[in-house]
Amino acid sequence: MLHGQHASPTCASELCDPELYQRGNPEGLWQRMHAVAPVHEGLYDGRPFHAVISHPLVSQVLKNTRAFSSERGMRLDQNAAATSAAAGKMLIITDPPRHGAIRRIVSSVFTPRMVSRLEENMRATAAAAVDRALDEGECDLTAVAARLPLAVICDMLGVPPEDWDFMLDRTMVAFGSDQADPFAMAEAHADILSYYEDLVRRRRREPGEDVVSALVNGVIDGTGLTDEEIFLNCDGLISGGNETTRHATTGGLLALIQNPGQWAMLRDDPGLLPGAVQEILRFTSPAMHVLRTAVVATEIGGFALSPGDPVALWLAAGNRDPGVFRDPDHFDITRRPNPHLAFAAGPHYCLGAALATSELTVMFDELLRRVRSAELTGPARRTRSILIRGYDAVPVRFAAA
Numbered sequence: 001m002l003h004g005q006h007a008s009p010t011c012a013s014e015l016c017d018p019e020l021y022q023r024g025n026p027e028g029l030w031q032r033m034h035a036v037a038p039v040h041e042g043l044y045d046g047r048p049f050h051a052v053i054s055h056p057l058v059s060q061v062l063k064n065t066r067a068f069s070s071e072r073g074m075r076l077d078q079n080a081a082a083t084s085a086a087a088g089k090m091l092i093i094t095d096p097p098r099h100g101a102i103r104r105i106v107s108s109v110f111t112p113r114m115v116s117r118l119e120e121n122m123r124a125t126a127a128a129a130v131d132r133a134l135d136e137g138e139c140d141l142t143a144v145a146a147r148l149p150l151a152v153i154c155d156m157l158g159v160p161p162e163d164w165d166f167m168l169d170r171t172m173v174a175f176g177s178d179q180a181d182p183f184a185m186a187e188a189h190a191d192i193l194s195y196y197e198d199l200v201r202r203r204r205r206e207p208g209e210d211v212v213s214a215l216v217n218g219v220i221d222g223t224g225l226t227d228e229e230i231f232l233n234c235d236g237l238i239s240g241g242n243e244t245t246r247h248a249t250t251g252g253l254l255a256l257i258q259n260p261g262q263w264a265m266l267r268d269d270p271g272l273l274p275g276a277v278q279e280i281l282r283f284t285s286p287a288m289h290v291l292r293t294a295v296v297a298t299e300i301g302g303f304a305l306s307p308g309d310p311v312a313l314w315l316a317a318g319n320r321d322p323g324v325f326r327d328p329d330h331f332d333i334t335r336r337p338n339p340h341l342a343f344a345a346g347p348h349y350c351l352g353a354a355l356a357t358s359e360l361t362v363m364f365d366e367l368l369r370r371v372r373s374a375e376l377t378g379p380a381r382r383t384r385s386i387l388i389r390g391y392d393a394v395p396v397r398f399a400a401a
Contacts, residue, residue, distance in 0.1 A: 011041060011042045012043075016386050017386075018385055021382060021385060021389055022383065038052065038053060038054030038301045039057065045076075050311050050312070059345045062348065063347075066296070067295060072093075072308075074290050075289070076387075090233055090236050098220065106211055109156070109210060109211050117155070118152055118358075122358060122362045129366075130144070130367055133398055134370065140393050140394060140396075142394055144249075149356070150171060158210030159195075169188075170191050171188075173187075175243060192235070192238070200216060216230060237352075240352065244350070247390030250391045252360070254380060255280065257396070262333050266333060275336065277361050279335050284342075284390075286389055287316075287389075288314065289386070292311045294308065294309045294310075315344065343356075373398075374396050376394070380395075381394070
């Protein structure tokens with residue numbers, strides 16, 4: 001163990017304290033860890049693991065499906081029984097080649113007609129959300145940010161518009177921070193699963209141009225997907241499609257509020273928006289880590305790994321790697337190049353990356369069109385989680401353009 005020979009002032013265990021992300025300074029920890037080594041040892045729940053924090057090594061592990069598996073889980077704080085039940089069935093915890101087969105079924109719905117429909121929905125939903133916030137005067141930015149991604153993922157799944165508010169309410173509770181009432185979260189999740197069950201029955205009778213219809217009719221190696229596989233993948237899509245974009249929108253606007261020069265630059269030159277969106281994704285890094293498990297004897301960053309060893313890839317720390325990003329803790333909408341890891345890399349590169357990028361572009365375009373300035377009216381409250389970096393509440397007031 002090359003790095004194990006050196007005394008380190010930090011260790012991977014510190015990354016696993018949810019209080020750090022709610023009240024602490026993870027950027028300071030990442031800085032100290034980058035200065036020591038690209039890989040660190042630690043304990044989570046009494047079990048040893050390695051945390052990879054350097055951008056190049058995170059990318060390397062994500063792309064190496066021969067040595068590292070997703071099927072043993074994708075997060076440190078997972079429920080082992082639930083992970084075991086979903087492994088090989090749910091896209092995010094399935095390895096190639098089956099992972100690619102499920103991915104192709106979901107991707108098959110992205111026809112030009114569907115993409116056009118989604119783009120229309122994005123623009124109308126974003127404009128309505130910003131106008132509503134302006135009418136209210138003071139609002140919670142997290143609620144404004146939640147409307148667009150949820151509407152898009154519901155549209156993709158085939159959830160009719162009259163049910164979007166129901167899904168918004170249930171997903172906000174089911175996928176809340178780890179401080180939320182566990183019974184309320186479980187109840188909300190049960191409501192969502194019950195809804196999928198009904199939707200699957202409807203789509204078996206009346207297929208449409210949506211993801212649920214594609215999953216219902218999907219075939220892998222001559223066999224259709226089970227209801228369980230369909231429910232699991234709907235769950236993964238609505239969770240992933242909602243969380244990343246919602247928290248990136250919230251964190252991105254907060255970064256612009258806190259960096260008024262960047263906001264002014266963007267308002268003066270909307271042509272900077274594509275680069276600004278990429279910087280928002282890097283800077284906010286809503287998905288903080290993903291887990292991989294070694295399946296062969298291998299080595300990473302000077303540490304020997306045995307089959308079964310868990311490796312946590314800290315995407316958020318990789319996006320602050322000073323060896324890749326100049327002045328990484330500075331929010332810079334003109335940053336070039338910007339090879340961030342917000343959508344991961346390799347075969348598990350986020351299926352909805354293009355969609356999330358479009359959503360962020362549309363939302364910030366509507367904000368630039370409609371909002372002259374924004375100000376915080378109270379303290380922003382961060383989410384308590386080691387998986388999702390985001391906010392539970394951000395009170396703001398918009399001034400109309």
